[in-house]
Amino acid sequence: MNSTEISEIIISLFKQKEIMKDISVDDDFFDLGVSSLTVVELQIVIEKALGKSVSTSLLMGSPTISEWISVYTEKMQQDSLESNNT
Amino acid sequence: MNRDPLVLKDVASIHKVFESQVDVRKDQVAIKQRDHEMSYNELNSRSNFLANHLQSIGVKHADVVAVEMSHSAKFVISILAILKCGATYFPIDKSVPIKRNQIYLQAANASLIIARSEVNQYHIDGLNVLAMSEDSLFNSSLTEFNSYPTSPDDSAYVMFTSGSTGNPKGVLVPHRAVTRLVLQTNYIQINASDRILQFAPPSFDASTFEFWGALLNGAVLVPYSGIGLDPNLLKADIEDNNVTILWLTAALFHLITDKYIEALSPLRVLLAGGDVLNPKYINKILNSFPDMTLINGYGPTENTTFTCCHVMTKDSLPLKSVPIGKAITGTEIHILDDVMQPVEQGQVGELFASGSGVALGYMNDMTSKACFFRNNQIAPGLIYRTGDLVMENKHGEIEFIGRKDNQVKIRGYRVSLEEIRTSIVELNDITDALVVTKKFESGDQLLIAHVQVENGFDNDVKRLKKELANSLPAYMIPDKFEFNTILPINCNGKIDIKLMLANLASEE
Structure with missing residues (x-):
């Protein structure tokens, strides 16, 4: 999966949440009044789609769509590097 | 003296019941967190050491000692040590703004805080600080300690609730209310083979069930390894530690059951509540895991964690709504109308609770007669008025209808x-x-x-x-x-x- 595909998946899952419909990729979603439970819900559906997991605290500390895309893209790259090395 | 932990219910303090479990369980595991295990003997002797130190710096019967830390063995050692001194523990939530915690600490008249660092960030006169970073206080052992002969009616902890008027109130909970919650009760049987995840914030009264449900029954307490909610950590903690009993708040129960149900598969008993449960998700989880028992736990902090519980299995799935069930052992409930007369079955009335679960009152408002009062025509002892509207259905189960103050005329x-x-x-x-x-x-x-x-x-x-x-x-x-x-x-x-x-x- 390349970074374009990752970002498409993440954006489409965000847009499925009513409150995220009009969000742009650089909006801080806590400013929209999004609860931490909604953040965790998005984390769960994204991780199921990507097959990768990262810590919630990292995601909470990066509360924009574009930051989430880089977090998951890095995680994908790291994991593929590690599996290449072994 | 009879040392069977279970018969000490109603006659002994939390720490005496715990100590009698230590005599029985000895080197069995009491706390398991990641790779660390601590036996009942170790937990007891470490809390003895800390209790002895607390006594030496002046902590005595009826003092309030605040504890500011997250899920950990150190937290458990601290609250046991506080109780062994005859004092009252007061869990502080780090995520609450400092100003609010300051108000709580003053209202609770706390004399000492066991804090993450020795810096006193609360700036309250008379509040001493003991830093949890002083490891020697938490990992040294003392085999014998003469723990305080606390009466079952003495206070064990204080926790703050919003109260219906909006002003936070410190609820003072006695030892008997806690032993009645977890020992020989009608909604759950906790065995020594159970492992309970300590997942609730310690400042939230579901933690009462977790801590003492495990430690007073000889079971294993598993402190959550994260700080905030992290679904992957929750799943890993349940799997890696073979957790069998878990409490979730209603909103989280709905989310996890909807989107991440596999995280819950190892559980024997799942308790959920704190708000109205959606029968859709109860049906989903009991159909997915047919051996699981699901308990709807209802109750205000003022009547110590649970007042009523409704136990469900795949053979007793809820239909339209999820009842809150029946009063738990040691608690009596009364459904009354506006002139304090019992309503008939099928009629809506306000729920009142009496019995050993009722708290001693509000710490900063002991004279508040509106919520805690006595009336021998209803029941002996202190009675708590919940403000919740309920109805007894034809099966003798209590249904939650709503908040009294949420009624409107339209x-x-x-x-x-x-x-x-x-x-x-x-x-x-x-x-x-x-x-x-x-x-x-x-x-x-x-x-x-x-x-x-x-x-x-x-x-x-x-x-x-x-x-x-x-x-x-x-x-x-x-x-x-x-x-x-x-x-x-x-x-x-x-x-x-x-x-x-x-x-x-x-x-x-």
Whole structure:
């Protein structure tokens, strides 16, 4: 999966949440009044789609769509590097 | 003296029951967190050492000692040591703003805080600080300690609740209320082979069930390895430690069951509550895991964690609504009308609780007669008025109807907003809802439902209203539906009605 595909998946899952419909990729979603439970819900559906997991605290500390895309893209790259090395 | 831990219920303090478990369990595991295990003997001798130190710096019977740390063995050692001195523990939530904690600490008249660092960030006169970073205080052992002969009626802990008037109130909970919650009760049997995840914030009273449910029954307490909610850590903690018993707040139970149900598969018993449970998710989880028992736990902090519990298995799935069930052992309930007379079965009344679960009162407001009072015609001892409306159904189970203060009169009818909400949440594609009334300049008052919908929901108001007409009289069907709303959740995982209303007001 390349970074374009990752970002498409993440954006489409965000847009499925009513409150995220009009969000742009650089909006801080806590400013929209999004609860931490909604953040965790998005984390769960994204991780199921990507097959990768990262810590919630990292995601909470990066509360924009574009930051989430880089977090998951890095995680994908790291994991593929590690599996290449072994 | 009979040392059977179970027969000490009602006659002994929390720490005496714990010490009698130590005599029985000895080197069996008491606490397991990641790779670390601590036996009953070790936990006891470490808390003896800390208790001895606390005594040496002046902690005595009836003092309040605050504890500011997250899920850890050190937390458990601390609260045991505090109880062994005859003192009262007071869990502080680090995520609460400092100003608010300052108010709590002053209201509780805390003399000492066991804090993460030795810096006293609260700046309260007379509040001493003991830093949990002083490892030697937490990992040294003392085999013998003469723990205080605390009476079952003495206070064990203080926790703050919002109270119906909005002012935070410190609820003072006695030892007997805790032993009645976890020993020889009718809603659960906790065995020595059980492992209970300590997942609730310690400042939230579900932690009472977790700590003492495990340690007074000889079971294993598993402190959660994260700080905030992290679904991957939750799943790993359950799997890696073979957790068998877990408590979740209603909103989190709904989310995990909906989106991440596999995390819950190893559990023997799942308890959920704190808000109204959606039968849809209870059906889902019990159909997915047919051996699991699900317990709806209901109760205000003022009657110590649980007042009523409803136990469900795949053979007793809920239909339209999830009852809160029956009073737990040691608690008596009374459903009364406005003139304090019992209502008949099937009639709605306000729930009052009496028995050994009732707290001693509000710490900063002991004279508050409105919520805690005595009336021998209802029951002996202190009685707590919950403000919750309930009804006993034909099976003798209690159904939650709503908050008394959430009742409104609309178009001349008395309406429970909670009842409307329950009907909305039962509909397909709706995950949560909040119903409010709104007054307009014209004098009109409208019922407005804020609903949280599933992905792909078509926002068809006509269909919604039609479906609601199957379960509600016309005057109870909301006028307007708002879909673009996410319902805010407060720190206890409940819908934050106050914040919601504040948001609505600021939109106008």
